[in-house]
Amino acid sequence: MLALSTRGLTKTYKNGVHALRSVDLDVEEGDFFALLGPNGAGKTTLIGIMTSLVNKTGGTASIFGYDIDKQLERAKSCIGVVPQELNFNQFESPMTIVVNQAGFYGIERSEARVRAERYLRQLQLWDKRNSAARGLSGGMKRRLMIARALMHEPRLLILDEPTAGVDIEIRRTMWDFLRDINARGTTIILTTHYLEEAESLCRNIAIIDKGGIIERDRMSNLLRRLNTQTFVLNTRGTLQAAPPVVGFGVRLIDEHTLEADIGKEQDLNGLFVELSRLGVEVLSMRNKINRLEEIFMQLVETGGQAAAGVAATADATGAAGAAAPPSTRASHG
Amino acid sequence: MDSPTQVPLRQSISRARWIGFKTIVIREYGRIVRIWGQTLVPSAVTATLYFVIFGNLIGRRVGPMAGFDYRQFIAPGLIMMSIITNSYGNVVSSFFGAKFGKHIEELMVSPLPTSIIVAGYTAGGLIRGLMVGGVVTLVSLFFARLPVAHFFAIIAAAVLTSTVFSLAGFINAVFARSFDQMNFIPVFVLTPLTYFGGVFYSVTMLPGWAQKLSFVNPILHMVNAFRYGFLGTSDVHVVAAFGLMLLLTVVLFATAVQLLGRGVGVRD
Numbered sequence: 001m002l003a004l005s006t007r008g009l010t011k012t013y014k015n016g017v018h019a020l021r022s023v024d025l026d027v028e029e030g031d032f033f034a035l036l037g038p039n040g041a042g043k044t045t046l047i048g049i050m051t052s053l054v055n056k057t058g059g060t061a062s063i064f065g066y067d068i069d070k071q072l073e074r075a076k077s078c079i080g081v082v083p084q085e086l087n088f089n090q091f092e093s094p095m096t097i098v099v100n101q102a103g104f105y106g107i108e109r110s111e112a113r114v115r116a117e118r119y120l121r122q123l124q125l126w127d128k129r130n131s132a133a134r135g136l137s138g139g140m141k142r143r144l145m146i147a148r149a150l151m152h153e154p155r156l157l158i159l160d161e162p163t164a165g166v167d168i169e170i171r172r173t174m175w176d177f178l179r180d181i182n183a184r185g186t187t188i189i190l191t192t193h194y195l196e197e198a199e200s201l202c203r204n205i206a207i208i209d210k211g212g213i214i215e216r217d218r219m220s221n222l223l224r225r226l227n228t229q230t231f232v233l234n235t236r237g238t239l240q241a242a243p244p245v246v247g248f249g250v251r252l253i254d255e256h257t258l259e260a261d262i263g264k265e266q267d268l269n270g271l272f273v274e275l276s277r278l279g280v281e282v283l284s285m286r287n288k289i290n291r292l293e294e295i296f297m298q299l300v301e302t303g304g305q306a307a308a309g310v311a312a313t314a315d316a317t318g319a320a321g322a323a324a325p326p327s328t329r330a331s332h333g
Numbered sequence: 334m335d336s337p338t339q340v341p342l343r344q345s346i347s348r349a350r351w352i353g354f355k356t357i358v359i360r361e362y363g364r365i366v367r368i369w370g371q372t373l374v375p376s377a378v379t380a381t382l383y384f385v386i387f388g389n390l391i392g393r394r395v396g397p398m399a400g401f402d403y404r405q406f407i408a409p410g411l412i413m414m415s416i417i418t419n420s421y422g423n424v425v426s427s428f429f430g431a432k433f434g435k436h437i438e439e440l441m442v443s444p445l446p447t448s449i450i451v452a453g454y455t456a457g458g459l460i461r462g463l464m465v466g467g468v469v470t471l472v473s474l475f476f477a478r479l480p481v482a483h484f485f486a487i488i489a490a491a492v493l494t495s496t497v498f499s500l501a502g503f504i505n506a507v508f509a510r511s512f513d514q515m516n517f518i519p520v521f522v523l524t525p526l527t528y529f530g531g532v533f534y535s536v537t538m539l540p541g542w543a544q545k546l547s548f549v550n551p552i553l554h555m556v557n558a559f560r561y562g563f564l565g566t567s568d569v570h571v572v573a574a575f576g577l578m579l580l581l582t583v584v585l586f587a588t589a590v591q592l593l594g595r596g597v598g599v600r601d
Contacts, residue, residue: 045601072444074444088435091367103353104440105348105353105444106345116456
């Protein structure tokens with residue numbers, strides 16, 4: 001069953017901005033789905049229409065088969081949303097906020113208090129349950145919005161930048177929590193600017209830009225399309241120039257650092273053999289940028305054209321196709 | 334005809350809506366009590382000042398009004414004035430505050446129908462209006478003996494007036510885009526209408542043209558219906574006054590539901 005389905009979804013604001021241009025998008029039940037795009041691409045508008053905070057100007061949308069035009073109450077009862085901006089009453093306590101939210105979904109207060117304890121404990125907010133929400137840290141406020149969204153145990157959880165401004169330790173804890181929620185059957189749609197987060201959590205992905213979906217694929221397929229990855233190598237000895245490695249593009253960054261481009265048909269062993277032969281000892285290695293970030297930049301900068309060329313060659317099982325032409329690759333400093 | 338599975342479903346939806354309504358009311362009541370210094374006390378202070386200055390100091394020179402001691406005459410009007418301003422003020426500030434702080438989205442994303450949301454906020458205004466009305470009634474008892482001629486007229490007038498102005502406050506809040514716009518109607522419309530609504534004088538004291546003009550003012554009818562409940566006397570036709578209040582309630586409720594349903598002021 002489809003958790004979310006849109007056809008020809010369009011939104012034009014009164015000022016003439018076309019936020020969405022005929023968006024067709026399906027998200028399967030149980031999926032952990034990434035909806036990525038640059039600022040102003042239309043992600044929040046799409047979520048706003050799903051949650052009835054934005055009026056669409058055209059097209060259809062349904063949540064678990066409930067048409068938002070004809071069965072809005074049913075559709076809304078299936079959704080929990082964690083918005084980008086804080087939108088709870090800062091003068092109320094976390095306990096009051098989550099219990100009231102359950103009430104808005106028709107859950108008795110006695111049951112709401114039980115769930116409130118469960119989710120506030122799981123999100124490490126129980127000790128702050130009676131404090132004014134305005135006194136919570138940024139990370140706690142984000143977690144409070146997740147707890148609030150889960151109070152009616154929605155079938156579809158929409159997270160719009162849930163970890164923005166949250167430190168890495170808490171972000172990792174939130175990831176574990178979200179993986180657990182998803183494993184227990186909740187469909188999750190995630191928008192984030194941390195592409196590492198999307199890569200780590202999501203199985204499927206759509207990239208939206210200028211109001212249109214420019215890519216939609218399994219995460220693994222998309223990552224396999226990456227033609228070339230750039231690695232940063234830290235070396236033991238002092239280097240005066242880039243070693244002449246045959247078959248690999250290797251550049252000297254500083255006297256202890258090299259950058260190497262590895263094509264998808266090449267392997268790292270070959271690079272290490274060559275470096276070893278030239279007497280270069282590698283101490284550590286990392287991706288220069290996140291793999292998804294690299295693909296994302298390619299797709300956005302080419303308006304999906306890079307992806308189109310790739311998608312045409314992707315096989316039915318989602319195996320990797322040809323990569324984007326080198327000329328379309330984004331350069332990152 | 335309903336299928337067997339539809340009946341319980343409908344019952345559960347009704348139950349869910351009732352819980353949602355109660356939740357809004359509890360939240361509104363919590364807000365009123367939490368900021369009692371802003372919600373309950375000011376009207377008691379204002380009413381005391383009115384009684385001291387207009388009732389005791391100036392009122393002694395005014396003499397009887399419509400056959401009653403001036404303090405007795407103004408007491409129902411002052412109670413009604415506090416009900417009007419507090420009902421209106423509660424909803425306009427609470428709903429606009431929710432828009433401003435974005436927590437109105439908590440309700441907008443929920444499956445609650447707009448009619449329940451409007452009803453919940455209106456009930457909040459009603460609660461504050463009646464609480465403050467009760468406080469001002471207690472204050473007035475220190476200054477004037479208040480007879481009760483028609484108890485149910487008192488209750489009905491208080492409830493209907495409070496409902497009408499709660500709904501009016503809701504509509505104001507829907508349209509308001511700033512705190513200035515939130516205060517515009519109370520300052521430039523509500524206060525003049527209240528003062529010209531027969532709170533401090535009998536409309537029969539006015540010249541003919543002014544009397545006719547005053548009858549257009551709905552607050553005149555509300556104040557007089559309320560005064561009729563206490564003193565048994567009114568400058569207006571009491572049944573027509575209650576009819577007007579009921580009509581305004583229906584019209585304003587339908588308007589508020591329609592506006593919120595269209596997303597005016599809350600949706601892009």
